[in-house]
Each structure stands twice: as structure tokens, then as C-alpha cells.
Amino acid sequence: MRELQVVNAAELALAYAAAEYAVALDGDALPLRVGRPARDLEAYWPAARYLFVSAWNPASHPHSDSANQAADERLVARLNTAGVQRHAAWAQDEAGQWREPGWLLADLDDSVANTLARDFGQAGVLAWRRGEPVRLRMLIARPADAQPAAHTEWVAD
Template sequence: MRELQVVNAAELALAYAAAEYAVALDGDALPLRVGRPANDLEAYWPAARYLFVSAWNPASQPHSDSANQAADERLVARIQAAGVQRHAAWAQDSAGQWREPGWLLADLDDSAADALAREFGQAGVLAWRRGEPVRLRMLIARPQDAAASEHTDWVEG
């Protein structure tokens, strides 16, 4: 497991919560937003739980495309070995300046999801139960200056 050194966790959480997420299903891009239900996705791909995770740019520190692609290949191998269903997904900022590929996974419990994300150095993931709004799950300590958010959970190691 990697030790994350996040410069400003409060700002990072705000950026993650404001980002635009989507999952590719049969040629359609279904949007995901923190704090909103994912009704279209859940109707199309029923599961009890959902997780968006990426292996790119651990701790939001830029890495080369080749390093990110190698990390993504390792993540896919782990997902396949665990027998978890997945669909290609991505995250991007609203201005379109940053885009990061990832995977939407079905039916991982919180501890397995957290372990997988931490293994790949991620500071945060999206995780939610069917029928509930999408939640941001920050896998680092909540800083004192972090604004309260109804749909953000802070989970320490």
C-alpha cells in the first residue's frame, strides 16, 4: 500500500466532488455526479453497490501516460482475478482540462473497495448503494478546514 502525501486534502475533495464522471455502457455514456442518484445506470446495470476507481495519477500527482497505463493494466488484472464485473468509466473536470480513465465496478463491499483503491494510491473514489445518491469516499484523514458535505465520507486507513 502506498503512503499518500496530499498537499491540500480539503481542496482535493472539493475538486473530486465537482468533477464530472461517466460510465460507458453499450455505446452510451451515462453520467454520474456526487450527491445525485444514478437511476439510469442502476436501471441499465443492476447491482447492490457501485464503485468508481482509477489507477491513474495516484494522490492526484501527474504521472506519465505509460506509467498510468501500466497501473491501469495492473488494476484490470486485479479486478479480473477477483471476478468483479466492470465497465469503462472516466472522470473529468467541468472545463475539460483534465480527464482520467477508470472503471465502474459492481458489488464490492466498502472494505474491499477501500483496499483496492489504496493499493493503487487513490485518495478518493465514488461509492454508493443502489437507490442512494452517489457518494465521494475520501481515503485520507479529514482535515480540520474541510467543508462539511452531505455526500462526502472521510475514511482513514
Template sequence: MRELQVVNAAELAVAYAAADYAVALDGDALPLRVGRPAGDLEAYWPATHYMFVTAWNPASEPHSDSANRAADERLVARLDAAGVQRHAAWAEDTAGEWREPGWLLADLDESLAHALARDFGQAGVLAWRRGEPVRLRMLIARPANAERSEYTDWLGD
């Protein structure tokens, strides 16, 4: 597992929490937002728990499209090997200047999912249980200057 160095984890968590997320299901793009339930998605694709993960831009440092696609292919191979159910998903900032593809996973063991995200250099994932609001899980230690947020968990402590 790689040790993740993030320049400003507090700002990163705020940006992740404010971002727009969506998953592609049956030709529809179903939105996901931190702090809100995902009832439409859960009705389309019933599962016990969900997680959004990406392999793009480890440590939130921009990488080339070819490097990001190669990382995504490695992630997909690991998901396939584990038999994980998934649908294409993405995250983007509210200004529409940044977009990052990823995958919405269903019913993957949480510790395995967190380890997988860390293996691909990710600082955070979205995760929630059916019927509960979407949560941001930061996989790094909470910095002293990070404001508390009801829907953000810091798992690196």
C-alpha cells in the first residue's frame, strides 16, 4: 500500500464533499451528493451498501489521460477478479472544469474496498448503506485545520 501525501487535505475534503457525482444505469445518469440519500439509485440497483471509487489522479495530482486509463484498467481487472458488481460513475466539480471517471461498487467488503482505493492512491471515496445519506470517507488522517462535517469521516486517524 502506498503512503499518500496530500498537500491540503482539509481543502481536498471540502472539494470532494461539494463535488457532483453520478452513476450511469440503464441509460440514465443518477446523481449522488454527499449528505443526501440516493433513493433513485437504490431503487434501480438494490444492494446493502455502495462505494464510489476511482483510479484516476492519485493523491489528487493530475496525471495524463493515458496513465489514468492504464490505472483504471488495473482497477477493473482487480474488480473483475474479485467478482465485484459495478457501474460506470464519475465525479466533477460544480464548475464543470474537472471530471474524473470511476466506478460505483455494490456490496464489496468495506475494508477490502478501502484497501483497494488506497492501493490506487485515492484520498477519499463515497460510501453509504442503503437508505442512509451518502458519506465521504477520507482515507487519510484528519488535519487539525479540517472543519467537522456531519457526512465526512476521516479513516486515517
């Protein structure tokens, strides 16, 4: 597991919560937004739990495309070995200036999901249960200056 060094975790959480997310299912792009239910996705792909995770840009520090693709290949190999169901997904900022590929996973328990994300250097993931709003789970300690947010949780070791 990596020790993440995030410059401003409070700002990072706000950016993650404001980002636009989507998952590709049979040629459709179904949107995901923190704080909103994902009814279309859940109807299309029923599961008890969902997790959006990426292997790109650990700790939100830019890496080369080749390094990011290699990390993604390691993540996919691990998911294949574990037999985890998944669909291609992505995150992007509201302005469309930044886009990061990832995976929407089904039915991982929280501890497995957190370990997976941390093993790939991720500071946060989207995680929610069927029928509930999409939540942002920050996998680092909550800084003192982080404002409360209804759909953001902080889960440090």
C-alpha cells in the first residue's frame, strides 16, 4: 500500500465531488454524479454495490500516458484474477479539460474496494449501494479545513 502525499486534500475532495463521471454500457454513456442516485445505471446493471476506481494519476499527480496505461493494465489483470465484474468508465472536470479513464465495479465489499484503490495510489473513489445516492469516499485523513459535504466521507487507515 502507498502512503499518499496530497497537497490540498480539501480542494481535491471538492474537485472530485464536482467532477462528471460516466460508465459505458452497450454503447450508451450513463452519467454518474456525486450526491445523485444512479437509477439508469442500476436498472441497466443491477448490483448491490458499485465502485468507480481508476489507476491513473496516483495521488492526483499527473503521470505520462504510458505510465498510466501500464498502471491500468495492472489493475485490469488484478480484476481479471479476482473475477470482478466491470465496465469502462471515466471522470472529467466540468470544463472538459481533464479526463481520466477508470472502471465501474460491482459487488466489492468496502474493505476490498478501499484496499484496491489504495494499492493503486488513489486518494478517492465513488462508492455507493443500490438505491442510494452516489458517494465520494476519500481514502485519506480528513483535513481540518475540509467543509462538511453530505455525500463525501473520509476513510483513513
